[in-house]
Amino acid sequence: MTFLVKRLMVLAVTLFVVSFVVFLIPYLTPGDPARKILRARVGDLDADPEALAGLRETYGLDRPLLVQYGDWLGGALRGDLGLSYTSRTPVVDMLGGALTVTAVLAISTLLLALLVAVPLGSLAAVRRGTPVDTAITTVTQAFVAVPEYWLAPVLVLVFSLQLGVLPSAGWEGPASMVLPCLTLALRPMSYFTQVTRASMIDVLGSPHITAARARGLGFGATMLRHGVRNALLPVLTLFSLWLAGLLGGSVVVEVIFSIPGMGRLLYESVVNNDVPAIQAGIVSLVGLAVLITTLTDVVHAWVNPTVRAPHVSG
């Protein structure tokens, strides 16, 4: 499987480059790191020089940048991303928890979106030009414009306050996932529906569908065996883009529903100037994004043989 090996090498190189750039970013912003740490911890603007020296000593901030990077990278490879400037707990632990929460949220959101969008988009394509198609197209186009900070309170108002069937906040058990997932799923669901519709219309008009019908396959069987697989290729690409995006966490939704996810963690780290948390957070998100792209390529190759198999003629 040279295809996979090549892909994984690209992944490693990308991660290496990204980690260096991300490591540098806090040093490129003006200000003394030690001073920033102190300010983050105690809000002390008029820092004691001895305390600053102590911090430089503890975190090795007076060493050359490349040495610091090497140190950090070595630690990262061993699973040690340093201590948070604010909470003084290992960054790995903070990150692991937040990433798990966000991953669960993102994947359930997108699966929900996909589950609704593929049948809906296919229906619109098959019934192209009818009122059913018009309704689906118009509604999903409108949904794209619905902002999360509006939808979330409305859902809370209806399901938590009026009906009292779902919790309005927190992250405990499946019930608490429903409203955040619904809020997040609306936009990807709308995009997936429209892309499914467009690519399904394409596939429906392609000659191999006529040929399959002429072989005696019924319409439904033709769609299942020769339609959906072809039609899902563009949806797959869009799905992976959304997944990479959602793993960064949605600040709005995580704050509104009090979800301890990546969005909130990163937001708070930036506000608090918690450099180790920011660095580790960004690198792991970029790493995940590249990993997802790689996985998408692998799945693409599995679904679409023109990517995988060599072109030979004869």
Next chain:
Amino acid sequence: MNALLTVDNLTVRAGADPATRILDGVSLTIHEGEVLALVGESGSGKSMTALALIRLLPAPLVAEAGALTVAGEDLLAAGERRMNAIRGGTIGMLFQQPKRMLDPTATVGAHVAEPLRRFGRLSRAAARRATVELLADVGIPEPRRRARAYAHQLSGGIAQRVMIATALAGQPRLLIADEPTTALDATVEAQILRLIAAKKAELGMSVLFISHDLRVVSAIADRIAVMYAGRIVEQGPAAELLAAPQHPYTRALVECSLLRPDEHGELYAIPGHAGPALSLTAGCRFQPRCAASHAARLEHQCAAAEPELAFSGGGSADHTTRCWVASPQAAPSHAAQPKEQV
């Protein structure tokens, strides 16, 4: 010989509008083991006829027919479930551009195995063996390896052989071949024609062979039907129709197929172009391009009324032509008396 396919008065319209006759009163008969070629230029309605026969016309098009019978079965009365058994079963289809007729995400073997499993009720393993046999049978080298290949890895010729294997998998009584060699190289074209002819002889199939190319048709057809703007204008035994074409349009086609330059070194081309079947007049559809009508001074009659498909004198009794000039006896009494043939 018994008739395997009977088409009577097949008409195709776009929607409910009676004026839009894309196919108009097409009647065909194909006997058991016979090859009927349907010839005409692009847009004359040949492919439309093929799709109407297996009742797979795209949405706005509606077909009507007096009769549509294959192997004794009335296709007009058949339900969708029965039609699915007839498509790929009783009737096999070949198309132009074979590579685009294969699902890009499915292997060659999957295509061939599909009708085998459905019609032959074979197990997965048995279907796989039968697939490799069929692929070898249609002259595909290394059939075991090819069965695992995808459309984009095939040449046009191999892809058409795959389509032939797929069509034969359902053991059809009638093979409809819609321009099966048009997208292929001349040498490959000859191979595919030989393969179709060989399979037809071996399996005793009938073939409806659709082509725009009289030279290709002359190699395979027993009888020829010539189509112009949704109408059959001449029909008869292949050799006779090619040697002594009656309809001015058929003559022009034969002249074109000879690729014989005139004294100026120019190849013959039929003047004008086929008008859209939507803008029909009452008269003969070929009249605006017809030199014979002009020479015989029959323009008035030809433009006023369309002739019937009738015996045109000379040759076999089943050689019929739709032409005032060629079939003078068919002229209605109120029209001017036509002159002898031009």
